Amino acid sequence: MEARILRLNMAGQPIEWISWKETTCLYARGLIGWTLGGEVKKARGGYSRLTGLRTVISLPAIIACEGEKLAPMRLNPPLTNPALFARDNYQCMYCGKTFPYDALSRDHVHPSSRGGKDRWENVVAACKRCNQHKGDSLLEETHLELLALPYRPNPAEYLALINSERIRGDQMAYLKPQFSRYTPPGKICA
Template sequence: MEARILRLDLAGQPVEWINWQATVCLYARDLVSWSLGGVVRQARGGISRYTGTRTVIDIPAIVACHGGWLGRERYVPPLTNPALFARDNYQCLYCGNYFAPQFLSRDHVHPRSRGGRDRWENVVAACKRCNSHKGDKLLKDISMDLLALPYRPNTAEYLALINSKRLRGDQAEYLRPQFNHLQHI
Protein backbone atom coordinates (compact mmCIF):
# COMPACT_ATOMS: atom_id res chain seq x y z
CA MET A 1 0.00 0.00 0.00
CA GLU A 2 1.50 3.29 -1.09
CA ALA A 3 2.01 6.00 1.50
CA ARG A 4 0.17 9.28 1.09
CA ILE A 5 1.64 12.69 1.79
CA LEU A 6 -0.16 15.10 4.10
CA ARG A 7 -0.45 18.52 2.46
CA LEU A 8 -0.73 21.55 4.73
CA ASP A 9 -1.35 25.22 4.06
CA LEU A 10 1.31 27.79 5.01
CA ALA A 11 -0.17 28.13 8.50
CA GLY A 12 0.32 24.40 9.07
CA GLN A 13 -3.35 23.49 8.84
CA PRO A 14 -4.08 20.13 7.17
CA VAL A 15 -5.64 20.39 3.72
CA GLU A 16 -5.63 17.01 1.99
CA TRP A 17 -3.84 13.76 1.20
CA ILE A 18 -1.82 13.70 -2.01
CA ASN A 19 0.24 11.05 -3.77
CA TRP A 20 3.98 11.24 -4.38
CA GLN A 21 3.52 12.34 -8.03
CA ALA A 22 1.49 15.39 -6.96
CA THR A 23 4.16 16.18 -4.37
CA VAL A 24 6.87 16.09 -7.05
CA CYS A 25 4.78 18.54 -9.11
CA LEU A 26 4.54 20.88 -6.11
CA TYR A 27 8.31 20.77 -5.72
CA ALA A 28 8.85 21.32 -9.46
CA ARG A 29 6.57 24.38 -9.36
CA ASP A 30 8.44 25.63 -6.25
CA LEU A 31 5.24 25.62 -4.17
CA VAL A 32 6.57 23.69 -1.16
CA SER A 33 7.49 26.14 1.61
CA TRP A 34 8.53 23.65 4.29
CA SER A 35 8.28 19.99 5.14
CA LEU A 36 8.28 17.60 8.09
CA GLY A 37 8.51 13.91 8.78
CA GLY A 38 10.51 11.11 7.33
CA VAL A 39 11.13 10.43 3.68
CA VAL A 40 8.25 8.51 2.11
CA ARG A 41 9.88 7.98 -1.26
CA GLN A 42 12.72 9.17 -3.42
CA ALA A 43 11.85 10.38 -6.91
CA ARG A 44 14.52 10.37 -9.59
CA GLY A 45 14.34 12.58 -12.65
CA GLY A 46 16.35 12.71 -15.83
CA ILE A 47 20.04 13.46 -16.29
CA SER A 48 20.93 17.04 -17.19
CA ARG A 49 22.88 17.23 -20.43
CA TYR A 50 24.65 20.35 -19.13
CA THR A 51 25.79 19.09 -15.72
CA GLY A 52 25.50 15.34 -16.11
CA THR A 53 23.66 15.09 -12.75
CA ARG A 54 20.38 13.39 -12.08
CA THR A 55 17.56 15.21 -10.28
CA VAL A 56 16.63 13.48 -7.01
CA ILE A 57 13.78 14.62 -4.76
CA ASP A 58 13.32 13.18 -1.28
CA ILE A 59 9.58 13.21 -0.68
CA PRO A 60 8.70 13.85 2.97
CA ALA A 61 5.58 12.63 4.78
CA ILE A 62 4.27 16.19 5.29
CA VAL A 63 4.57 19.26 3.02
CA ALA A 64 3.34 22.81 3.53
CA CYS A 65 2.45 24.68 0.36
CA HIS A 66 1.24 28.02 -0.88
CA GLY A 67 -2.51 27.95 -1.30
CA GLY A 68 -5.10 25.94 0.53
CA TRP A 69 -8.86 25.84 0.78
CA LEU A 70 -10.80 29.05 0.75
CA GLY A 71 -13.55 29.22 3.34
CA ARG A 72 -11.92 26.45 5.41
CA GLU A 73 -13.69 27.60 8.56
CA ARG A 74 -16.94 26.56 6.90
CA TYR A 75 -15.55 23.33 5.47
CA VAL A 76 -17.73 20.32 6.23
CA PRO A 77 -15.99 17.01 5.57
CA PRO A 78 -17.97 14.75 3.24
CA LEU A 79 -20.14 12.28 5.12
CA THR A 80 -19.32 8.77 3.93
CA ASN A 81 -20.01 5.45 5.61
CA PRO A 82 -16.30 4.48 5.82
CA ALA A 83 -15.47 7.80 7.57
CA LEU A 84 -18.55 7.52 9.81
CA PHE A 85 -17.74 3.96 10.87
CA ALA A 86 -14.13 4.96 11.58
CA ARG A 87 -15.35 7.99 13.59
CA ASP A 88 -17.45 5.65 15.75
CA ASN A 89 -14.56 3.17 15.98
CA TYR A 90 -16.58 0.43 14.19
CA GLN A 91 -18.87 0.22 17.20
CA CYS A 92 -22.65 0.17 17.13
CA LEU A 93 -23.56 3.19 19.22
CA TYR A 94 -26.71 1.46 20.43
CA CYS A 95 -25.65 -2.03 21.58
CA GLY A 96 -21.95 -1.25 22.03
CA ASN A 97 -20.65 -4.21 20.05
CA TYR A 98 -17.84 -3.84 17.50
CA PHE A 99 -18.39 -4.93 13.91
CA ALA A 100 -16.61 -5.23 10.59
CA PRO A 101 -17.70 -2.42 8.25
CA GLN A 102 -19.94 -4.68 6.15
CA PHE A 103 -22.08 -5.36 9.23
CA LEU A 104 -22.63 -1.68 10.07
CA SER A 105 -25.09 0.82 8.66
CA ARG A 106 -25.73 4.54 8.93
CA ASP A 107 -28.53 5.38 11.35
CA HIS A 108 -30.18 8.78 11.52
CA VAL A 109 -30.72 9.52 15.22
CA HIS A 110 -33.56 11.86 14.27
CA PRO A 111 -35.04 9.88 11.35
CA ARG A 112 -35.10 11.49 7.92
CA SER A 113 -38.78 10.55 7.62
CA ARG A 114 -39.38 12.88 10.60
CA GLY A 115 -37.34 15.79 9.31
CA GLY A 116 -33.88 14.65 10.38
CA ARG A 117 -31.00 15.56 8.12
CA ASP A 118 -28.19 13.48 6.66
CA ARG A 119 -25.34 15.24 8.47
CA TRP A 120 -22.53 14.29 10.83
CA GLU A 121 -24.35 15.57 13.92
CA ASN A 122 -27.38 13.34 13.24
CA VAL A 123 -25.84 10.02 12.20
CA VAL A 124 -24.17 7.15 14.03
CA ALA A 125 -22.80 3.74 13.16
CA ALA A 126 -25.34 1.05 14.01
CA CYS A 127 -25.34 -2.67 13.53
CA LYS A 128 -28.03 -3.77 11.13
CA ARG A 129 -30.01 -5.42 13.93
CA CYS A 130 -30.17 -2.24 16.05
CA ASN A 131 -30.85 -0.05 13.02
CA SER A 132 -33.72 -2.30 11.99
CA HIS A 133 -35.10 -2.37 15.54
CA LYS A 134 -34.99 1.43 15.82
CA GLY A 135 -36.47 1.98 12.38
CA ASP A 136 -37.97 5.45 12.00
CA LYS A 137 -38.68 5.92 15.70
CA LEU A 138 -37.30 8.59 17.99
CA LEU A 139 -35.08 7.37 20.82
CA LYS A 140 -37.40 8.88 23.42
CA ASP A 141 -40.23 6.67 22.11
CA ILE A 142 -38.37 3.36 22.47
CA SER A 143 -35.99 1.84 25.00
CA MET A 144 -32.76 2.65 23.18
CA ASP A 145 -29.98 5.00 24.20
CA LEU A 146 -26.93 6.35 22.42
CA LEU A 147 -23.54 5.43 23.87
CA ALA A 148 -21.99 8.65 22.50
CA LEU A 149 -23.21 11.81 20.84
CA PRO A 150 -22.61 12.21 17.11
CA TYR A 151 -20.32 15.05 16.02
CA ARG A 152 -18.75 16.50 12.89
CA PRO A 153 -15.00 15.80 12.77
CA ASN A 154 -12.70 18.75 12.11
CA THR A 155 -10.37 18.65 9.10
CA ALA A 156 -7.48 16.99 10.97
CA GLU A 157 -9.78 14.34 12.42
CA TYR A 158 -11.39 13.69 9.04
CA LEU A 159 -8.03 13.31 7.26
CA ALA A 160 -6.92 10.82 9.94
CA LEU A 161 -10.20 8.89 9.62
CA ILE A 162 -10.04 8.47 5.85
CA ASN A 163 -6.38 7.43 5.90
CA SER A 164 -6.21 5.53 9.20
CA LYS A 165 -4.89 2.30 7.67
CA ARG A 166 -1.99 4.13 5.96
CA LEU A 167 -1.33 6.83 8.55
CA ARG A 168 2.37 7.09 9.37
CA GLY A 169 3.53 7.80 12.91
CA ASP A 170 4.96 11.22 11.99
CA GLN A 171 1.69 12.20 10.29
CA ALA A 172 -0.41 11.00 13.26
CA GLU A 173 1.87 12.91 15.63
CA TYR A 174 1.35 16.09 13.59
CA LEU A 175 -2.45 15.71 13.34
CA ARG A 176 -3.20 14.46 16.89
CA PRO A 177 -2.88 17.84 18.72
CA GLN A 178 -5.56 19.22 16.38
CA PHE A 179 -8.10 16.53 17.27
CA ASN A 180 -11.12 17.64 19.27
CA HIS A 181 -12.82 14.27 19.64
CA LEU A 182 -10.80 11.31 18.35
CA GLN A 183 -8.76 9.36 20.84
CA HIS A 184 -8.33 5.97 19.16
CA ILE A 185 -6.05 6.94 16.25
Template structure:
Protein backbone atom coordinates in the same frame (compact mmCIF):
# COMPACT_ATOMS: atom_id res chain seq x y z
CA UNK B 1 0.06 -2.33 2.75
CA UNK B 2 -0.95 0.53 0.45
CA UNK B 3 1.49 3.16 -0.67
CA UNK B 4 1.92 5.97 1.86
CA UNK B 5 0.43 9.31 0.92
CA UNK B 6 1.79 12.75 1.67
CA UNK B 7 -0.11 15.09 3.97
CA UNK B 8 -0.48 18.52 2.35
CA UNK B 9 -0.88 21.53 4.62
CA UNK B 10 -1.62 25.15 3.88
CA UNK B 11 0.96 27.80 4.71
CA UNK B 12 -0.44 28.14 8.26
CA UNK B 13 0.10 24.42 8.89
CA UNK B 14 -3.56 23.42 8.71
CA UNK B 15 -4.13 20.01 7.08
CA UNK B 16 -5.79 20.18 3.67
CA UNK B 17 -5.63 16.81 1.93
CA UNK B 18 -3.72 13.62 1.14
CA UNK B 19 -1.77 13.66 -2.10
CA UNK B 20 0.17 11.07 -4.08
CA UNK B 21 3.91 11.38 -4.56
CA UNK B 22 3.44 12.49 -8.20
CA UNK B 23 1.43 15.53 -7.07
CA UNK B 24 4.11 16.37 -4.51
CA UNK B 25 6.79 16.29 -7.20
CA UNK B 26 4.74 18.77 -9.25
CA UNK B 27 4.38 21.07 -6.22
CA UNK B 28 8.16 20.97 -5.69
CA UNK B 29 8.82 21.59 -9.40
CA UNK B 30 6.52 24.63 -9.30
CA UNK B 31 8.33 25.85 -6.17
CA UNK B 32 5.12 25.84 -4.09
CA UNK B 33 6.46 23.82 -1.14
CA UNK B 34 7.36 26.32 1.57
CA UNK B 35 8.31 23.93 4.38
CA UNK B 36 8.17 20.24 5.22
CA UNK B 37 8.24 17.79 8.12
CA UNK B 38 8.54 14.10 8.73
CA UNK B 39 10.49 11.25 7.30
CA UNK B 40 11.13 10.57 3.64
CA UNK B 41 8.25 8.75 1.96
CA UNK B 42 9.90 8.35 -1.41
CA UNK B 43 12.98 9.40 -3.34
CA UNK B 44 12.32 10.33 -6.95
CA UNK B 45 15.08 10.33 -9.54
CA UNK B 46 14.69 12.66 -12.51
CA UNK B 47 16.63 13.46 -15.61
CA UNK B 48 20.23 14.52 -16.13
CA UNK B 49 21.16 18.20 -16.12
CA UNK B 50 22.66 19.27 -19.44
CA UNK B 51 24.84 21.78 -17.58
CA UNK B 52 26.26 19.63 -14.78
CA UNK B 53 25.59 16.12 -16.00
CA UNK B 54 24.14 15.25 -12.59
CA UNK B 55 20.91 13.35 -12.12
CA UNK B 56 18.22 15.25 -10.23
CA UNK B 57 16.77 13.74 -7.09
CA UNK B 58 13.89 14.81 -4.85
CA UNK B 59 13.35 13.33 -1.42
CA UNK B 60 9.67 13.61 -0.59
CA UNK B 61 8.83 14.06 3.11
CA UNK B 62 5.60 12.78 4.62
CA UNK B 63 4.25 16.29 5.31
CA UNK B 64 4.52 19.37 3.07
CA UNK B 65 3.17 22.89 3.47
CA UNK B 66 2.36 24.77 0.30
CA UNK B 67 1.80 28.37 -0.58
CA UNK B 68 0.09 29.90 -3.57
CA UNK B 69 -3.30 31.52 -3.95
CA UNK B 70 -4.68 28.80 -6.23
CA UNK B 71 -4.24 26.00 -3.70
CA UNK B 72 -7.39 24.20 -2.51
CA UNK B 73 -9.04 25.75 0.56
CA UNK B 74 -9.57 23.77 3.75
CA UNK B 75 -12.95 22.04 3.97
CA UNK B 76 -15.38 23.49 6.47
CA UNK B 77 -17.60 20.38 6.63
CA UNK B 78 -15.95 17.05 5.79
CA UNK B 79 -17.92 14.82 3.41
CA UNK B 80 -20.09 12.29 5.23
CA UNK B 81 -19.36 8.76 4.03
CA UNK B 82 -20.14 5.45 5.70
CA UNK B 83 -16.44 4.50 5.74
CA UNK B 84 -15.49 7.69 7.62
CA UNK B 85 -18.55 7.44 9.88
CA UNK B 86 -17.84 3.83 10.86
CA UNK B 87 -14.20 4.69 11.55
CA UNK B 88 -15.27 7.69 13.63
CA UNK B 89 -17.40 5.33 15.72
CA UNK B 90 -14.62 2.69 15.79
CA UNK B 91 -16.76 0.13 13.93
CA UNK B 92 -18.96 -0.06 17.02
CA UNK B 93 -22.75 0.05 17.08
CA UNK B 94 -23.50 3.09 19.22
CA UNK B 95 -26.66 1.40 20.54
CA UNK B 96 -25.57 -2.09 21.64
CA UNK B 97 -21.84 -1.26 21.94
CA UNK B 98 -20.58 -4.29 20.00
CA UNK B 99 -17.90 -4.15 17.30
CA UNK B 100 -18.84 -5.13 13.73
CA UNK B 101 -17.19 -5.20 10.33
CA UNK B 102 -18.04 -2.69 7.61
CA UNK B 103 -20.70 -4.85 5.94
CA UNK B 104 -22.52 -5.50 9.23
CA UNK B 105 -22.96 -1.80 10.01
CA UNK B 106 -25.39 0.78 8.70
CA UNK B 107 -25.90 4.52 9.07
CA UNK B 108 -28.61 5.39 11.57
CA UNK B 109 -30.15 8.83 11.77
CA UNK B 110 -30.63 9.59 15.46
CA UNK B 111 -33.44 11.96 14.52
CA UNK B 112 -34.96 10.01 11.58
CA UNK B 113 -35.03 11.70 8.18
CA UNK B 114 -38.68 10.65 7.88
CA UNK B 115 -39.34 12.93 10.85
CA UNK B 116 -37.31 15.92 9.73
CA UNK B 117 -33.80 14.81 10.70
CA UNK B 118 -30.91 15.68 8.41
CA UNK B 119 -28.13 13.56 6.94
CA UNK B 120 -25.24 15.24 8.71
CA UNK B 121 -22.42 14.22 11.05
CA UNK B 122 -24.18 15.45 14.20
CA UNK B 123 -27.27 13.31 13.48
CA UNK B 124 -25.79 9.97 12.36
CA UNK B 125 -24.17 7.05 14.14
CA UNK B 126 -22.90 3.62 13.20
CA UNK B 127 -25.48 0.99 14.06
CA UNK B 128 -25.61 -2.76 13.57
CA UNK B 129 -28.40 -3.74 11.25
CA UNK B 130 -30.35 -5.37 14.10
CA UNK B 131 -30.32 -2.20 16.24
CA UNK B 132 -31.04 0.03 13.26
CA UNK B 133 -34.06 -2.07 12.32
CA UNK B 134 -35.28 -2.18 15.95
CA UNK B 135 -35.00 1.60 16.32
CA UNK B 136 -36.75 2.09 12.98
CA UNK B 137 -38.01 5.66 12.64
CA UNK B 138 -38.52 6.26 16.36
CA UNK B 139 -36.99 9.15 18.27
CA UNK B 140 -34.68 8.17 21.14
CA UNK B 141 -37.30 9.43 23.59
CA UNK B 142 -39.81 6.93 22.14
CA UNK B 143 -37.65 3.80 22.33
CA UNK B 144 -35.42 2.40 25.08
CA UNK B 145 -32.14 2.58 23.12
CA UNK B 146 -29.71 5.07 24.66
CA UNK B 147 -26.62 6.06 22.69
CA UNK B 148 -23.29 5.03 24.21
CA UNK B 149 -21.65 8.13 22.65
CA UNK B 150 -22.93 11.29 21.04
CA UNK B 151 -22.46 11.91 17.32
CA UNK B 152 -20.19 14.78 16.32
CA UNK B 153 -18.65 16.31 13.21
CA UNK B 154 -14.92 15.60 12.99
CA UNK B 155 -12.71 18.57 12.21
CA UNK B 156 -10.54 18.51 9.09
CA UNK B 157 -7.49 17.02 10.84
CA UNK B 158 -9.51 14.17 12.30
CA UNK B 159 -11.35 13.58 9.03
CA UNK B 160 -8.03 13.21 7.19
CA UNK B 161 -6.95 10.63 9.77
CA UNK B 162 -10.26 8.79 9.42
CA UNK B 163 -10.11 8.48 5.63
CA UNK B 164 -6.47 7.39 5.57
CA UNK B 165 -6.21 5.41 8.80
CA UNK B 166 -4.89 2.26 7.13
CA UNK B 167 -2.02 4.15 5.45
CA UNK B 168 -1.14 6.90 7.91
CA UNK B 169 2.44 7.14 9.14
CA UNK B 170 3.39 7.76 12.75
CA UNK B 171 4.87 11.19 12.01
CA UNK B 172 1.70 12.23 10.18
CA UNK B 173 -0.54 11.07 13.05
CA UNK B 174 1.73 12.85 15.51
CA UNK B 175 1.18 16.06 13.53
CA UNK B 176 -2.60 15.62 13.19
CA UNK B 177 -3.55 14.35 16.68
CA UNK B 178 -3.05 17.66 18.59
CA UNK B 179 -5.49 19.27 16.13
CA UNK B 180 -8.33 16.79 16.76
CA UNK B 181 -11.47 18.16 18.39
CA UNK B 182 -11.93 17.49 22.10
CA UNK B 183 -14.89 15.23 21.15
CA UNK B 184 -12.64 12.90 19.20
CA UNK B 185 -12.67 9.24 20.08
CA UNK B 186 -9.20 9.02 18.46
CA UNK B 187 -7.37 10.99 21.17
Protein backbone atom coordinates in the same frame (compact mmCIF):
# COMPACT_ATOMS: atom_id res chain seq x y z
CA MET C 1 -0.19 0.43 0.20
CA GLU C 2 1.36 3.62 -1.05
CA ALA C 3 2.17 6.14 1.66
CA ARG C 4 0.28 9.42 1.41
CA ILE C 5 1.69 12.88 2.03
CA LEU C 6 -0.15 15.31 4.29
CA ARG C 7 -0.67 18.66 2.55
CA LEU C 8 -1.09 21.79 4.66
CA ASN C 9 -1.70 25.41 3.82
CA MET C 10 1.02 27.92 4.74
CA ALA C 11 -0.63 28.52 8.12
CA GLY C 12 -0.12 24.84 8.95
CA GLN C 13 -3.78 23.85 8.70
CA PRO C 14 -4.35 20.35 7.29
CA ILE C 15 -5.94 20.29 3.82
CA GLU C 16 -5.75 16.82 2.27
CA TRP C 17 -3.77 13.67 1.54
CA ILE C 18 -1.88 13.63 -1.75
CA SER C 19 0.22 11.10 -3.64
CA TRP C 20 3.98 11.24 -4.11
CA LYS C 21 3.37 12.10 -7.79
CA GLU C 22 1.25 15.13 -6.88
CA THR C 23 3.89 16.19 -4.37
CA THR C 24 6.62 15.93 -7.01
CA CYS C 25 4.58 18.20 -9.29
CA LEU C 26 4.19 20.76 -6.49
CA TYR C 27 7.97 20.70 -5.98
CA ALA C 28 8.55 21.18 -9.72
CA ARG C 29 6.18 24.17 -9.74
CA GLY C 30 7.96 25.72 -6.73
CA LEU C 31 4.81 25.74 -4.58
CA ILE C 32 6.16 24.06 -1.45
CA GLY C 33 6.88 26.60 1.27
CA TRP C 34 8.08 24.31 4.07
CA THR C 35 8.17 20.66 5.07
CA LEU C 36 8.11 18.43 8.15
CA GLY C 37 8.54 14.78 8.98
CA GLY C 38 10.63 11.99 7.62
CA GLU C 39 11.15 10.93 4.04
CA VAL C 40 8.25 9.09 2.44
CA LYS C 41 9.89 8.40 -0.92
CA LYS C 42 12.68 9.44 -3.25
CA ALA C 43 11.31 10.57 -6.62
CA ARG C 44 13.80 9.92 -9.39
CA GLY C 45 13.72 11.89 -12.62
CA GLY C 46 15.76 11.99 -15.77
CA TYR C 47 19.49 12.41 -16.33
CA SER C 48 21.04 15.81 -17.05
CA ARG C 49 22.67 16.13 -20.47
CA LEU C 50 25.28 18.45 -19.02
CA THR C 51 26.30 16.61 -15.85
CA GLY C 52 25.02 13.09 -16.43
CA LEU C 53 23.50 13.18 -12.92
CA ARG C 54 20.00 11.96 -12.22
CA THR C 55 17.44 14.26 -10.59
CA VAL C 56 16.35 12.99 -7.16
CA ILE C 57 13.79 14.67 -4.90
CA SER C 58 13.37 13.52 -1.31
CA LEU C 59 9.65 13.70 -0.51
CA PRO C 60 8.75 14.44 3.13
CA ALA C 61 5.69 13.20 5.03
CA ILE C 62 4.22 16.71 5.45
CA ILE C 63 4.31 19.68 3.05
CA ALA C 64 2.91 23.21 3.25
CA CYS C 65 1.90 24.78 -0.06
CA GLU C 66 1.84 28.38 -1.19
CA GLY C 67 -0.81 29.92 -3.42
CA GLU C 68 -4.43 30.90 -2.83
CA LYS C 69 -5.84 28.17 -5.05
CA LEU C 70 -4.00 25.47 -3.10
CA ALA C 71 -4.90 26.67 0.39
CA PRO C 72 -8.64 26.28 1.10
CA MET C 73 -9.30 24.43 4.33
CA ARG C 74 -12.34 22.18 4.42
CA LEU C 75 -14.26 23.31 7.50
CA ASN C 76 -17.18 20.95 7.01
CA PRO C 77 -15.80 17.54 6.02
CA PRO C 78 -18.00 15.43 3.76
CA LEU C 79 -20.10 12.79 5.48
CA THR C 80 -19.25 9.36 4.10
CA ASN C 81 -19.88 5.92 5.52
CA PRO C 82 -16.15 5.01 5.66
CA ALA C 83 -15.39 8.17 7.68
CA LEU C 84 -18.50 7.73 9.86
CA PHE C 85 -17.72 4.10 10.69
CA ALA C 86 -14.10 5.01 11.46
CA ARG C 87 -15.30 7.90 13.69
CA ASP C 88 -17.42 5.42 15.65
CA ASN C 89 -14.57 2.89 15.73
CA TYR C 90 -16.60 0.33 13.71
CA GLN C 91 -18.82 -0.06 16.74
CA CYS C 92 -22.61 -0.06 16.77
CA MET C 93 -23.59 2.96 18.85
CA TYR C 94 -26.60 1.04 20.20
CA CYS C 95 -25.49 -2.48 21.12
CA GLY C 96 -21.79 -1.66 21.54
CA LYS C 97 -20.47 -4.54 19.46
CA THR C 98 -17.70 -4.06 16.89
CA PHE C 99 -18.50 -5.05 13.30
CA PRO C 100 -16.76 -5.25 9.93
CA TYR C 101 -17.52 -2.43 7.50
CA ASP C 102 -20.09 -4.45 5.52
CA ALA C 103 -22.15 -5.24 8.62
CA LEU C 104 -22.65 -1.57 9.57
CA SER C 105 -25.13 1.01 8.35
CA ARG C 106 -25.73 4.72 8.82
CA ASP C 107 -28.48 5.45 11.32
CA HIS C 108 -30.13 8.84 11.66
CA VAL C 109 -30.63 9.41 15.39
CA HIS C 110 -33.51 11.73 14.54
CA PRO C 111 -34.95 9.82 11.55
CA SER C 112 -34.86 11.56 8.17
CA SER C 113 -38.50 10.48 7.67
CA ARG C 114 -39.30 12.70 10.66
CA GLY C 115 -37.25 15.72 9.62
CA GLY C 116 -33.78 14.64 10.75
CA LYS C 117 -30.87 15.87 8.65
CA ASP C 118 -28.13 13.80 7.05
CA ARG C 119 -25.25 15.45 8.90
CA TRP C 120 -22.47 14.38 11.25
CA GLU C 121 -24.29 15.50 14.39
CA ASN C 122 -27.31 13.32 13.60
CA VAL C 123 -25.80 10.05 12.38
CA VAL C 124 -24.11 7.09 14.03
CA ALA C 125 -22.78 3.71 12.97
CA ALA C 126 -25.30 0.99 13.72
CA CYS C 127 -25.32 -2.72 13.05
CA LYS C 128 -28.04 -3.68 10.61
CA ARG C 129 -30.01 -5.47 13.32
CA CYS C 130 -30.14 -2.41 15.64
CA ASN C 131 -30.83 -0.05 12.74
CA GLN C 132 -33.72 -2.20 11.55
CA HIS C 133 -35.06 -2.51 15.11
CA LYS C 134 -34.97 1.26 15.59
CA GLY C 135 -36.53 1.91 12.18
CA ASP C 136 -37.96 5.43 11.97
CA SER C 137 -38.58 5.70 15.71
CA LEU C 138 -37.16 8.37 17.97
CA LEU C 139 -34.84 7.09 20.70
CA GLU C 140 -37.39 7.84 23.42
CA GLU C 141 -39.87 5.57 21.59
CA THR C 142 -37.49 2.59 21.82
CA HIS C 143 -35.46 0.86 24.52
CA LEU C 144 -32.25 1.81 22.70
CA GLU C 145 -29.70 4.25 24.09
CA LEU C 146 -26.76 5.93 22.38
CA LEU C 147 -23.35 4.89 23.70
CA ALA C 148 -21.78 8.16 22.47
CA LEU C 149 -23.09 11.40 21.08
CA PRO C 150 -22.51 11.98 17.37
CA TYR C 151 -20.13 14.82 16.48
CA ARG C 152 -18.65 16.45 13.40
CA PRO C 153 -14.90 15.83 13.17
CA ASN C 154 -12.69 18.86 12.64
CA PRO C 155 -10.40 18.90 9.56
CA ALA C 156 -7.46 17.24 11.37
CA GLU C 157 -9.69 14.49 12.80
CA TYR C 158 -11.32 13.92 9.42
CA LEU C 159 -7.95 13.48 7.68
CA ALA C 160 -6.91 10.97 10.35
CA LEU C 161 -10.19 9.08 9.92
CA ILE C 162 -9.99 8.74 6.14
CA ASN C 163 -6.34 7.63 6.11
CA SER C 164 -6.10 5.67 9.37
CA GLU C 165 -4.72 2.56 7.66
CA ARG C 166 -1.76 4.40 6.12
CA ILE C 167 -0.98 7.27 8.47
CA ARG C 168 2.63 7.60 9.62
CA GLY C 169 3.71 8.40 13.16
CA ASP C 170 5.10 11.82 12.22
CA GLN C 171 1.85 12.72 10.43
CA MET C 172 -0.26 11.63 13.41
CA ALA C 173 2.02 13.57 15.76
CA TYR C 174 1.29 16.68 13.68
CA LEU C 175 -2.49 16.13 13.48
CA LYS C 176 -3.24 14.89 17.01
CA PRO C 177 -2.72 18.22 18.86
CA GLN C 178 -5.36 19.70 16.53
CA PHE C 179 -8.04 17.16 17.49
CA SER C 180 -11.02 18.55 19.34
CA ARG C 181 -10.85 18.23 23.09
CA TYR C 182 -14.31 16.66 22.79
CA THR C 183 -13.13 13.77 20.65
CA PRO C 184 -13.77 10.60 22.65
CA PRO C 185 -10.51 8.73 23.49
CA GLY C 186 -9.79 5.84 21.14
CA LYS C 187 -12.15 7.11 18.44
CA ILE C 188 -9.27 8.14 16.17
CA CYS C 189 -6.13 6.04 15.86
CA ALA C 190 -3.52 6.82 18.49
